[in-house]
Amino acid sequence: MHRLVPPVLRAVWRPTVHGLEHVPRHGGVILASNHLSFVDSVVIPVVAPRQVVFLAKSDYFTGTGLKGAASRAWFEGLGMLPVDRDDTRAAIKSLDVALEVLGRGEAFGIYPEGTRSRDGRLYRGRTGVAHLALTAGVPIVPVGLTGTERVQPVGSSVPHLVPITVRFGEPIHVAGRFEGVPSGRARREVTDEVMAAVQRLTGQVEAGVYNERPVDA
Incomplete structure (x- = not known):
């Protein structure tokens, strides 16, 4: 699935991609992106030069019958892992899963905003991304997406082929930079640095x- 889906979607979508050279080809790395649409977790793995693991709602993996099997194969093929967003301990579990992924030398995708922006603005980043980078000692590659919010606007039942641009920024290295700095301050500084980089990529x-x-999201 992973060998087949990305080339097909790239051929159909034809996204504009900048900065692929900034994504390390090997070793643990975090791809931290803005979040505009549910398709963001499809677009990034499709254009990235290596497989990127994202977390997805567990509902996508638990369906029955042919439709359920197809959904499960699709999301697993894109490298996604299930997480129960209604579980009060989901945030902690998500961080544990992410650290396992990074510990295996893989790429992990995350949205520091926490949930997608419904008004197009860039929201303040939560410090989970910094916790992962500081704990695992891996770099963070900021990612800027534009156009994905128009793929399936509110009220539309089918996706639209619209221009999409993906920009990968220069890696932010954190290993060894914050020795002696209180952990809370270090996490905040790293997160703000990441979000500033994302903002420069997206405008x-x-x-x-x-x-x-939202409660009903």
């Missing part, structure tokens, strides 16, 4: 506040 207006997931 989004900064919201200055955290984004909250």
Whole structure:
């Protein structure tokens, strides 16, 4: 699936991609992106030069029958792992899973905003991305997506072929930079550095506040 799906989707979507040289081809790395649409977790693995693991709602993996099997094969083929977002301990479990992925020398994708932006602004980053990088000692590659919010606008039942641009920024290295710095301060500084890099890639207006997931999302 992973050998087949990305080339096919690239041929259909024809996304514009910049900065692929910034993504390390080997070793643990975090790809930290802005979040505009549910398709972001498809677009990044499709254009990245290596397989990227994202977390996805566990509902996508538990369906029955032919449709359930197809959904499971699709998301597993793109390298996604299930997480129960309704579990109060899901955030901790997600970090543990991410550290396992990074410990195997793989690439892990994350959205520091926590949930997708519904107004197009860039929201303040949560510090989980910094915790992962500082704990695992891996670099963070900022990613800027533009256009994905138009793939399937609210009220549309089918995806649209629209121009999409993906920009990979220069890696942010954290190993050895924060020795002696209180952990909370280090996580905040790293996260703010990542979000500033993402903003430069996208040009989004900064919201200055955290984004909250709607109750019915």
